[in-house]
Amino acid sequence: MLPAASPIVARFQMAAAALPKHTRLRHAIIEAVEAGELPVGSKVTGERDLSEALGLSLGTTQKALGRLMDEGFLVRRQGHGTFVGSMRKPIAGSWHFRFTAPEGGLELPVFAAIVERGLVREEGPWTAVLGPDPKGYVMVRRRLDIGGAFHCASRMYLPATRFGKLLRIPEKRLVDTNLKAVLANEFGAPTLHSEGLAFVRETAADDAAVMGIAAGAMGLQVHITGRSVGRVAITFQLMCVPPTPYALKLDFNPPAPD
Numbered sequence: 717m718l719p720a721a722s723p724i725v726a727r728f729q730m731a732a733a734a735l736p737k738h739t740r741l742r743h744a745i746i747e748a749v750e751a752g753e754l755p756v757g758s759k760v761t762g763e764r765d766l767s768e769a770l771g772l773s774l775g776t777t778q779k780a781l782g783r784l785m786d787e788g789f790l791v792r793r794q795g796h797g798t799f800v801g802s803m804r805k806p807i808a809g810s811w812h813f814r815f816t817a818p819e820g821g822l823e824l825p826v827f828a829a830i831v832e833r834g835l836v837r838e839e840g841p842w843t844a845v846l847g848p849d850p851k852g853y854v855m856v857r858r859r860l861d862i863g864g865a866f867h868c869a870s871r872m873y874l875p876a877t878r879f880g881k882l883l884r885i886p887e888k889r890l891v892d893t894n895l896k897a898v899l900a901n902e903f904g905a906p907t908l909h910s911e912g913l914a915f916v917r918e919t920a921a922d923d924a925a926v927m928g929i930a931a932g933a934m935g936l937q938v939h940i941t942g943r944s945v946g947r948v949a950i951t952f953q954l955m956c957v958p959p960t961p962y963a964l965k966l967d968f969n970p971p972a973p974d
Contacts, residue, residue: 723753734925741780760798786888807894814965824863831857842873842952845941851876859926869926869956905944912940923956
């Protein structure tokens with residue numbers, strides 16, 4: 717096994733098997749970089765060698781690396797290979813994913829990766845909040861890295877008639893980005909208020925896979941409604957938090973400007 721592939725292979729093998737293989741590989745590379753096992757500027761094992769080391773098809777490996785290059789996390793230098801790009805910057809001004817150590821102190825940095833985006837037509841708790849929409853709902857599913865200590869899962873739903881363009885925005889613009897800022901800047905839809913209901917529930921298998929915990933484990937699920945001008949509901953978010961000793965701030969107000 718090539719030395720540069722070792723941390724990727726180890727993290728890939730530890731990842732939840734319920735996730736698609738290309739997603740597991742993508743997460744393994746991100747985690748290896750964040751842990752310092754793959755320093756910024758270091759060369760990533762070639763696609764064919766990495767595929768062989770992981771027992772994956774070349775297409776699966778190319779899909780994972782392609783997503784990371786779209787996000788700017790990896791860069792390809794013609795004739796030289798693929799390298800770890802610049803360090804990620806944490807989300808600025810997160811309203812809800814605000815965690816501190818149990819004894820208090822500074823909030824942990826938050827990083828967000830897109831797991832999937834799509835158009836959904838099935839009904840759910842978002843339907844009653846957002847109202848019926850003939851085009852369905854935009855769903856953005858993300859994995860939130862909380863300071864390297866643990867991961868949360870998030871699914872945000874928006875009315876497709878107004879926010880369908882969100883599916884066409886390049887993914888790299890949504891990585892490590894506050895989606896509220898995107899809604900305000902791209903759609904003229906600032907989030908001015910939010911409210912939420914918190915439940916302690918068994919974690920669904922898909923959310924558990926994103927967070928790296930066992931399906932059915934008890935966790936915190938928060939249903940958050942984001943409201944814009946005239947208190948119109950524009951977003952419904954399912955925020956999932958695994959068991960953790962870290963403290964979650966619950967004021968749910970916009971953070972003070974710098």
